[in-house]
Amino acid sequence: MSDSVDSWILKKVSFDIFFSALKSEDYKVLSPQVEDGAVTWFEASEADDLKQGFSDQQNIGSYRLNQTESDVWFSIVHGAQSLKSLTFKPRQATVKIIKTEAGISFQAEQPKAEKIAVIGARACDVAALQIQDRVFLGGAYQDEYFKANRESLLIIAVNCTHAHETCFCASMNTGPKVKAGFDIALTELKDAFIVEAGSMAGKRIVEALNLTVAPKDMSKQADRLIEHCAVSQKKRMPQQNLPQALYEKQHSEHWDDVATRCLSCANCTMVCPTCFCHAIEETPDMARQTSERVRVWDSCFNPEHGYIHGKNMRPTTADRYRMWMTHKLGSWIDQFDSSGCTGCGRCTTWCPAGIDLVEEAIAVLGEDAMEKKA
Amino acid sequence: MTSQKQRPRLAVFKLASCDGCQLSILSLEEDLLLLDQAVDIAYFPEASSRMEDGPYDITLVEGSISAPEHIEQIKNIRAQSGLLVTIGACATAGGIQALRNGADVADYVATVYAHPEYIQTLKDSTPISEHVKVDFELWGCPIDKEQVRHFLSDLLAGVEPRFPEHSLCMECKRQEHLCVLVAKGEPCLGPVTRTGCGAICPAMGRACYGCFGPAEVSFPAGREHANADALASRFSEALHLSNDEVLRRFKGINSHASAFKETAGKWQKMEENKHE
Numbered sequence: 001m002s003d004s005v006d007s008w009i010l011k012k013v014s015f016d017i018f019f020s021a022l023k024s025e026d027y028k029v030l031s032p033q034v035e036d037g038a039v040t041w042f043e044a045s046e047a048d049d050l051k052q053g054f055s056d057q058q059n060i061g062s063y064r065l066n067q068t069e070s071d072v073w074f075s076i077v078h079g080a081q082s083l084k085s086l087t088f089k090p091r092q093a094t095v096k097i098i099k100t101e102a103g104i105s106f107q108a109e110q111p112k113a114e115k116i117a118v119i120g121a122r123a124c125d126v127a128a129l130q131i132q133d134r135v136f137l138g139g140a141y142q143d144e145y146f147k148a149n150r151e152s153l154l155i156i157a158v159n160c161t162h163a164h165e166t167c168f169c170a171s172m173n174t175g176p177k178v179k180a181g182f183d184i185a186l187t188e189l190k191d192a193f194i195v196e197a198g199s200m201a202g203k204r205i206v207e208a209l210n211l212t213v214a215p216k217d218m219s220k221q222a223d224r225l226i227e228h229c230a231v232s233q234k235k236r237m238p239q240q241n242l243p244q245a246l247y248e249k250q251h252s253e254h255w256d257d258v259a260t261r262c263l264s265c266a267n268c269t270m271v272c273p274t275c276f277c278h279a280i281e282e283t284p285d286m287a288r289q290t291s292e293r294v295r296v297w298d299s300c301f302n303p304e305h306g307y308i309h310g311k312n313m314r315p316t317t318a319d320r321y322r323m324w325m326t327h328k329l330g331s332w333i334d335q336f337d338s339s340g341c342t343g344c345g346r347c348t349t350w351c352p353a354g355i356d357l358v359e360e361a362i363a364v365l366g367e368d369a370m371e372k373k374a
Numbered sequence: 375m376t377s378q379k380q381r382p383r384l385a386v387f388k389l390a391s392c393d394g395c396q397l398s399i400l401s402l403e404e405d406l407l408l409l410d411q412a413v414d415i416a417y418f419p420e421a422s423s424r425m426e427d428g429p430y431d432i433t434l435v436e437g438s439i440s441a442p443e444h445i446e447q448i449k450n451i452r453a454q455s456g457l458l459v460t461i462g463a464c465a466t467a468g469g470i471q472a473l474r475n476g477a478d479v480a481d482y483v484a485t486v487y488a489h490p491e492y493i494q495t496l497k498d499s500t501p502i503s504e505h506v507k508v509d510f511e512l513w514g515c516p517i518d519k520e521q522v523r524h525f526l527s528d529l530l531a532g533v534e535p536r537f538p539e540h541s542l543c544m545e546c547k548r549q550e551h552l553c554v555l556v557a558k559g560e561p562c563l564g565p566v567t568r569t570g571c572g573a574i575c576p577a578m579g580r581a582c583y584g585c586f587g588p589a590e591v592s593f594p595a596g597r598e599h600a601n602a603d604a605l606a607s608r609f610s611e612a613l614h615l616s617n618d619e620v621l622r623r624f625k626g627i628n629s630h631a632s633a634f635k636e637t638a639g640k641w642q643k644m645e646e647n648k649h650e
Contacts, residue, residue, distance in 0.1 A: 036579070037554035061612060063557045083551060090548035263601050264591045265565035266540065270547035284407040284527040297548050302540040303591050317591055317601065351542075352555045352565045353608055 007219050008195045008211035010186075012073070015047035015193075021205050027117035027154055030086075032076055034065060039079025041086065041118065050119060052076050058164035058345065061354030074120055074158045077167070080350055082125040082273030086116065087149040088132060094145075094280070095293040096219045101183045110353075111148035119156040121182070123175030124167075124344035126157050128273030130181040134336045145295075154201060156180040161225040163233045166345030170359055171236035174342040176229040187222035194222040235358045237329070237343065240364055245365055246330035250322070251295055254364045259318035261353050266299035268347035268357070269324065277305065300324050321360075329361060382431035382530075384409075385417035387451055389437030389444045390499065395462035396420040396436055401519050412530050418568060428454030432529065438464040440471055440499045442530055452506040457529075460502045461522075463515040468630035469586050470515070471499040488580055501630065513568055515585035515627045521570050538569050539590035541600070542582055546573040554581050561609045561623050564632065566600035583626055588633035593650035599633030606637050617645040 008250045010018060022029055033042035044050055055075040055216045068075055096107040121129075124296075129150075136146035160169075160176035169175030178185045183202030187194040193212050197203035214222075238245075269275040281299035283290040298305055300323050306314030314320045330342030348356045384395060400421060402409065409415070416426040433455035439445060452458055460466045468475070474482055475498040483490045500643045502508055512521055521537070528535040542564040546553070554560040554576055562581035564573075575582045589600040603623060609615045609623065621641035626632040 006615075029439050036552070037557065040550070061556060062559075065552070065557070080547075080553065085550060090550065180596075261604050263469065263541065263565040263605055264589075265543040267543050267547065267553070267565070270544060283524060284531055284533075286405045286412070286523060286527050288412070288531055297544070299540075299544060302538075302544060304538065304540065316598065350553055352553070352562070353604055354543075354612055 006196070007208075007214040007222075008206060009218065010193045010195045010211055010213045011207070012047070012191055014195070015050070017209055019044075019046055021208055022117050022154075025115070025205070027115045029117050029119060031119045032074075032079060032081075034076070037065065039065070039076055040081060044119065050074070055165070058166050058349045060166060060348055060356050061351050062073040062347050065157060071190065072188065076226045076342065077164055078122050078125065078160070079344070080271050080346065082271070082344065082346070083118065083121055083129050083153075083155075084132065084273045084275075086118070086153060087129065087146055087275060088136065088278075088298045089145070089149070092145050092295040093292060094295050097291040097293065099289045111144045113148040113152040115152045115154070117154040117156060119158070119186075120171050121155050121157045121178075122160055122344070123157060123178040124169045124172075124342040125273050126178050126181045127169075127172075127174035127342040128344065129155070131274045131336065131338055131342070132276060133181075134338070135274075138336070154184075154205075155182045156186065156202075157198075158182045159185060159187040159199065159222070159226050160229050161188065162347065163229050164349070166235065166263060166348040166356075167233050167343065168235035168237055168345060169343035170233045171239065172339060172341055172343035173297070174255055176335060177223075177226045188326060189222060189225075192218075235343075235345070236310035237341065240365070242339070243330040243333050246326045248366060250326075252364050254360075255318040255322045257363075258355065259316065259358055261355055262317050262321050263318045263353050264301045264303070264320060265352060267350050267352060268355075269299040269301055270297060271343055271346040271350045272328075273342065273346070274328075276325065279305075300327070325357070325361065325364070328357075380412040381412065382456075383416040383426075383429070384413040385428065385433045385451075385455070386415075386418070386420065387417070387431035387435045387437075387447075389435065389447065389467065389502075390440030390464070391437030391462065391464040393420060393436070395465075395512075395514075398519045399434070399461075399522055402523060405523060409526060410527065412526075420554045426499045429456070430454055431456040432459065433457065434461045435465050435502055436461050438469045438471060438499045438501060439505055440496055442494055442496060445497075445505060448502055448505050455591050457610060458502075458506065459510040459512065459525075460508055461512045461517050463513065463585060463587065463627045464499075465502050466511045466513050467628045468499045468501050470627050470629075472630035473625065475499060478518055499630070512537070513587045513628075518571050522573065540569055541565050541589045542567045542569045542571070542573055542576075542586070545569045546576045549573055549577065551576045552579070554579060555613075559613050561613055561615055561619070563605070563623060566602045566605050568600075584624070584634065585627045587628040587631045599631075602633045602637035603640065617641050617648065621645060 029044045030041040031044045031050050032039050051073045052075050055068045093109040098105050136143040157178040182198040185196045188224045197206045277298045278295050281294045301320050306312050328340040444522050463469045483493045524534045555562040560581035563584035564582040567584045568586040570586045591598050606620050609620045621638045624638040628634050
């Protein structure tokens with residue numbers, strides 16, 4: 001468990017003091033709620049707004065929401081949206097190009113972000129955001145849009161106490177307990193939350209609440225629930241040296257096998273909380289006086305994505321699936337010093353063809369893949 | 375090239391079709407005025423009674439080749455046109471009327487018309503590209519007005535218009551709609567359907583029915599169509615659709631487009647074998 005972080009108790013009946021604290025710091029509070037049958041980031045203004053009233057059932061290629069009468073507030077593990085859409089937006093205007101008498105002028109879209117506190121981020125998604133931090137903010141060139149959104153985001157994570165068929169965060173070492181990158185972490189018990197602070201901002205907010213320190217038995221109970229969630233996960237990603245192992249399978253026949261089932265539809269990459277590919281769209285107006293340049297989510301499953309000056313580097317679905325898996329699980333480590341996968345399982349749940357990333361990885365790597373796990 | 379500033383001459387023709395794609399052009403509304411400034415709308419009977427002879431620089435053709443006279447007509451249109459652009463599912467893929475392809479047309483005609491002897495129709499409804507060279511194809515039933523706007527703006531700006539050919543899912547996910555296939559078990563064709571409509575059906579919680587035709591999954595050489603077979607299998611195995619229900623998903627507005635045609639054909643065969 002995480003290192004010597006103090007933990008406190010926040011009773012469910014007094015949860016609104018937490019809202020008041022967030023409001024006093026001008027945060028707009030978002031939490032995952034069901035709207036029109038989908039789980040979406042919804043604005044919450046009081047404790048009652050957090051009670052989801054639904055539970056999710058996730059399986060390979062299948063997602064169902066069921067109404068529930070249970071007392072559990074955070075009964076949904078997650079929907080298709082991760083934190084990605086809050087920080088790396090699906091559509092981001094970048095430049096407006098305007099025809100002038102002198103020629104053309106460029107009007108850059110300035111990054112702007114409102115202060116947002118999310119309550120209910122899961123460990124896998126907090127880990128994913130840290131991975132995106134390395135992608136968008138690491139190195140010499142930082143992405144100003146991501147940066148603005150990221151810096152105004154306060155993350156209140158909720159530790160997972162139950163897992164789905166498609167969850168494998170335990171084997172990716174990212175969850176079910178949030179490890180780093182959060183401001184405040186909550187673990188839900190029957191009548192209260194165990195509260196932990198993970199950043200200076202989080203600590204400041206928690207300390208202002210004057211909460212009582214969590215008794216040891218309650219902390220232990222929370223840890224047991226999380227531990228139970230970890231061991232209940234049946235799916236495990238092979239943990240051998242994946243970059244090398246996948247590079248060696250470059251010519252595996254299994255890529256062609258996946259391609260018979262894969263639709264190349266890009267859903268896996270769209271719902272993946274770490275996928276960062278994007279394209280630039282240029283839309284001129286009919287009068288040819290202005291043109292808007294917008295950054296949109298793209299995918300390595302988009303056939304055009306692999307097209308580079310006269311040649312498509314990944315002309316077939318087999319090429320594209322190999323690229324996605326090899327990058328996500330292997331070369332990402334060489335590139336960004338961590339796996340690109342956090343074990344959230346969305347690529348598997350939301351695959352309309354029912355393709356399971358872990359199963360395919362095991363199939364590609366061969367039968368001994370699991371035995372080599374660390 | 376007659377009028378002032380040498381505006382390119384635009385023509386809009388119609389063959390076997392419902393006029394809906396032409397209406398999508400008219401629904402550009404205020405942008406039509408800008409279009410009129412940019413091009414000379416020389417022939418567009420749906421919009422104006424002023425109908426000038428060719429040649430035309432840009433010709434948009436709605437409708438499929440369905441009657442014998444269409445074959446001559448399209449050759450004449452091609453001969454008068456600089457760029458020939460098909461608009462919509464009929465002109466691009468044969469349209470809904472291509473459902474008759476492979477069936478006994480004489481039997482259909484006899485069922486529908488009191489005097490079948492007056493009806494002259496071809497056995498198959500086919501896309502323009504099976505008869506003459508086509509420069510650009512705009513898919514959709516009907517085409518999307520934003521697509522038309524983008525196409526014409528690019529063309530007039532001197533940029534080669536490009537249409538994304540990937541699956542609808544990417545646009546659907548960018549708009550953060552609920553996946554109706556995964557979350558509701560609806561037989562959505564989005565994963566194998568070309569983007570361009572703006573994901574309007576999933577936005578309303580409905581399954582896509584493929585009116586923009588099959589996505590292309592290989593680009594640009596050696597075209598490989600969307601993996602409709604795999605989606606059909608999924609409809610059958612995971613969503614428990616009957617063989618007949620599966621084939622009807624692919625036998626719709628774009629039934630003559632090869633990816634959908636091949637898949638529907640396979641399921642039709644399975645359905646027939648079941649009854650033997």
